[in-house]
Amino acid sequence: MVKRAFKYRFYPTDAQAAQLSRTFGCVRLVYNLALQARSQAWTQRQERVGYHATSALLTGWKKTDDLAFLNEVSSVPLQQALRHLQTAYTNFWAKRAEHPSFKSKKRSRRSAEYTTSAFRWRDGALLLAKLSEPLDIVWSRPLPQGCTPSTVTVSQDAAGRWFVSLLCDDVIEQTPATGTVGIDVGLDSLLTLSTGEKITNPRYERAGRQRLVRAQRNLARKQKGSANRAKARVKVARVHARIADRRRDHLHKLTTRLVRDTQTIVIEDLAVRNMVKNHRLARAISDAAWRQLRRMLEYKAAWHGRDLIVVDRWFPSTKLCSVCGALAQHMPLDVREWTCRCGSVHDRDVNAARNILAAGLAVTACGDGVRPQRGSSRRGQSSVKQESPRATKGIPVR
Numbered sequence: 001m002v003k004r005a006f007k008y009r010f011y012p013t014d015a016q017a018a019q020l021s022r023t024f025g026c027v028r029l030v031y032n033l034a035l036q037a038r039s040q041a042w043t044q045r046q047e048r049v050g051y052h053a054t055s056a057l058l059t060g061w062k063k064t065d066d067l068a069f070l071n072e073v074s075s076v077p078l079q080q081a082l083r084h085l086q087t088a089y090t091n092f093w094a095k096r097a098e099h100p101s102f103k104s105k106k107r108s109r110r111s112a113e114y115t116t117s118a119f120r121w122r123d124g125a126l127l128l129a130k131l132s133e134p135l136d137i138v139w140s141r142p143l144p145q146g147c148t149p150s151t152v153t154v155s156q157d158a159a160g161r162w163f164v165s166l167l168c169d170d171v172i173e174q175t176p177a178t179g180t181v182g183i184d185v186g187l188d189s190l191l192t193l194s195t196g197e198k199i200t201n202p203r204y205e206r207a208g209r210q211r212l213v214r215a216q217r218n219l220a221r222k223q224k225g226s227a228n229r230a231k232a233r234v235k236v237a238r239v240h241a242r243i244a245d246r247r248r249d250h251l252h253k254l255t256t257r258l259v260r261d262t263q264t265i266v267i268e269d270l271a272v273r274n275m276v277k278n279h280r281l282a283r284a285i286s287d288a289a290w291r292q293l294r295r296m297l298e299y300k301a302a303w304h305g306r307d308l309i310v311v312d313r314w315f316p317s318t319k320l321c322s323v324c325g326a327l328a329q330h331m332p333l334d335v336r337e338w339t340c341r342c343g344s345v346h347d348r349d350v351n352a353a354r355n356i357l358a359a360g361l362a363v364t365a366c367g368d369g370v371r372p373q374r375g376s377s378r379r380g381q382s383s384v385k386q387e388s389p390r391a392t393k394g395i396p397v398r
């Protein structure tokens with residue numbers, strides 16, 4: 001039994017759109033006010049203000065004339081915003097994340113989260129608090145039978161599309177699998193498997209990118225603050241959304257297949273942020289959405305009881321001969337095939353994938369105690385670390 005999110009588009013009435021937009025605005029405001037209160041308390045008085053204290057603050061804000069409008073929206077999404085802030089702080093203290101930052105009107109995700117007390121679910125009709133009619137949801141795929149959502153998240157993306165995400169308990173069928181696979185990330189191929197299989201970048205990416213460049217150029221020509229500029233911005237967002245949707249689709253199919261067929265999957269820990277600074281790689285890496293792939297592998301592996309092992313990125317996977325273990329001297333990016341002194345001829349990426357697999361299996365053979373301190377991998381001290389399964393709550397599923 002796992003928590004699983006099912007996401008659908010919906011088409012709000014004008015009244016619903018207005019009320020939900022107002023809710024998004026209030027959620028953002030409450031989050032920012034609470035963040036300000038918490039960081040001020042810390043910088044000025046070295047006080048830690050927790051969730052309950054911010055909840056009391058919220059009650060106070062609603063009673064002031066300036067913020068009385070907070071009463072016009074459902075109180076639950078506002079409470080949830082405070083909980084999200086609490087989670088952001090917990091992650092920050094545990095050194096898993098940066099310090100929480102203020103939500104921006106333009107850049108931040110517009111969303112509101114409703115728990116059971118703030119919606120009614122009956123026979124597939126979803127009625128949110130403060131709305132008079134159920135949402136007009138497009139059921140692009142069925143919900144699991146007998147599923148009752150425990151949390152509902154409404155959001156709107158930059159392209160103006162509305163989504164509702166239903167968090168449900170779902171049973172994942174456990175099927176046994178054997179076998180191991182190592183995965184290398186590349187530029188020519190999106191992924192190369194240690195089996196020799198190559199998975200290419202989706203073909204439509206290039207066309208989408210050209211469309212994106214055109215739309216962005218068009219946007220740059222429009223006068224700031226004009227209605228035409230706003231229109232052009234939505235157009236750019238639509239192209240972005242289209243590319244992202246298809247890519248996510250591609251990655252979902254891929255990760256589902258990998259997790260279904262294989263018991264042990266070994267991947268490389270690419271520090272994407274560091275690599276993106278290199279302009280030659282930037283486009284390909286962001287496009288390949290490596291982080292997205294890894295996240296999908298993480299939660300799907302946890303669902304199905306597979307082992308996902310992450311090998312440190314300083315491990316010289318490309319230069320190492322997977323047959324004899326000799327280390328080649330130079331390996332420029334344009335070398336696709338090379339011959340080792342031992343006589344083995346290697347495809348660059350397949351060789352790397354095999355090395356990644358071998359490094360991962362070496363760890364599991366030593367036992368499961370390999371879990372170095374966070375950060376040690378950055379200094380290159382450990383070659384391998386084992387991933388612990390993550391919580392699956394709130395995972396966006398298309």
Ligand SMILES: [Zn+2]
Nearest residue numbers: 321324340342
């Ligand atoms: Zn060799």
